[in-house]
Amino acid sequence: MDFRFNYKRTVALNPGTRKPILDADTGKPLEVYHPVVPITVSSPRKKGPATEGLLDSGSDGIVIPRSIADYLELDLKPSGRPMRIADGRNVKRFVSRATLEIGRAGRYCDPIEVEVSVPAEGNPPILIGRAPVFELFIVTFVEAEKRFEMRPYRKS
Amino acid sequence: MSKSITIDDITGPEGHWIVVVKGKVVASSEDAKKMFELAEKYPRDETIVTRVLFPQASFF
Numbered sequence: 001m002d003f004r005f006n007y008k009r010t011v012a013l014n015p016g017t018r019k020p021i022l023d024a025d026t027g028k029p030l031e032v033y034h035p036v037v038p039i040t041v042s043s044p045r046k047k048g049p050a051t052e053g054l055l056d057s058g059s060d061g062i063v064i065p066r067s068i069a070d071y072l073e074l075d076l077k078p079s080g081r082p083m084r085i086a087d088g089r090n091v092k093r094f095v096s097r098a099t100l101e102i103g104r105a106g107r108y109c110d111p112i113e114v115e116v117s118v119p120a121e122g123n124p125p126i127l128i129g130r131a132p133v134f135e136l137f138i139v140t141f142v143e144a145e146k147r148f149e150m151r152p153y154r155k156s
Numbered sequence: 157m158s159k160s161i162t163i164d165d166i167t168g169p170e171g172h173w174i175v176v177v178k179g180k181v182v183a184s185s186e187d188a189k190k191m192f193e194l195a196e197k198y199p200r201d202e203t204i205v206t207r208v209l210f211p212q213a214s215f216f
Contacts, residue, residue, distance in 0.1 A: 012170035012208050021170060034209050049195035050204040067189040123171075123186065125207045 001109055003102065003137075007033035007146040008052070035141060035148045037128055038104035041116075043072040043096075050104070051126065055139065055148065059129025062100070062116045068126070069118045074098060076118055083119055092120040102133070102150070109152075112136065168208040176204045184208075 011031045012021050020029035036052040041064065048071065053062075063083075069076060076094035083093040100112045114132060133139075137150040168174045172184040173191040177198045185191050191205050 006164050008209075009165045010209050011165075011167045012210065013168060015169040015172065018169065020167075032209070036206075036209075038204075048192055048205075049200065051192075052204070052206045054209065065188055067187055068192065071189040071192040123188075125209060 001103070001107060001152065003037075003107070003109075003150040005035070005037060005148055005150075007148070008036045009033050009146075033146045037102055037150070039126070039128070040101045040108075041068065041072065041126070042099045042101075043074050045073040046071065048072060053126035053128040055133075055141075056127045056129050057134060057139070059127045061129045061131045062098075062114050062133070063124055063127040063129065064098075064116050064118055065123050065126070066094075066118055066120070067123070069094070069096065069116070072098065074116070074118070079117070083117055085119070085122070091122065094118040094120065100133075166206060166208060170208055170210055172208050173205055174208060176206065178202050 009031055011029050013019060014021055022028065023030045035055040037055055038050060039053050040050055041048045048068070074096040076096050079093050079095045082090035085091055096116055096118065098114055098116045100114050102109045112132065136153055138153050140149045142148060168181055168184050172186055173188045174181050174184040175191050175195050183191065183194055195203050195205050
C-alpha cells in the first residue's frame with residue numbers, strides 16, 4: 001500500500017503565555033514543517049490511540065519515550081548498547097517489542113513487529129528511524145513541496 | 157470509511173502532547189501517558205494524540 005502525506009505544519013505556543021512563539025527575524029509566528037507519519041503503536045497488553053511519529057532517516061530504529069512505554073505496559077529490558085543522541089551524549093536505553101501500524105483514514109499497512117528503543121532519560125517525540133520502516137518502504141522526501149511518499153519495497 | 161483524524165496543521169504549547177478530537181485540541185500536557193489515557197475516553201476513530209514539535213530547535 002502506497003502512502004503520500006504532507007509535512008505537518010506546526011505553530012507552537014509558549015507554554016507559559018500560550019502565545020505564539022515569534023520568529024526573531026520577522027516578528028511573525030514561527031512555523032515549521034516536519035515529516036510526521038500517522039501511526040498506532042500497541043503491545044500485547046494495550047493498543048495506543050492514533051498518534052504520529054517523526055520520520056528520521058538519521059535514527060537507526062524506532063524510539064519512543066518512556067511515558068508511552070509505560071502506557072503500553074511494555075516489558076523493558078536494559079540494553080548493553082547506549083543510545084547516542086544528537087548532542088553527542090550516550091544515554092542508557094531499554095529495548096522492547098511493539099506492533100506498529102502506519103496509516104490513517106481507513107488505509108493502514110499490515111501490522112509490523114518492531115524493536116523499540118526507550119531512552120532512560122528525556123522526552124523525545126516518537127522517532128521512526130530506518131529499521132525496519134525504511135527497509136520495508138521506499139521513502140521519498142519531496143522537501144520542496146513539503147510532502148513525502150512511502151511505497152512498499154519489493155526486491156527486483 | 158473512517159473519518160480523517162490526522163491534522164496537517166497544529167498549534168499548541170511547545171513540546172506538549174495534545175489530544176485532538178474532531179480536529180479540536182481538548183487537552184495538552186508534557187506527559188504522554190496522561191494524554192494517551194485521556195484519549196481512551198473519546199471515540200477512537202475521531203481522536204489523535206500528537207506532539208507539538210519544537211519550532212526553535214532542529215532535529216539532527
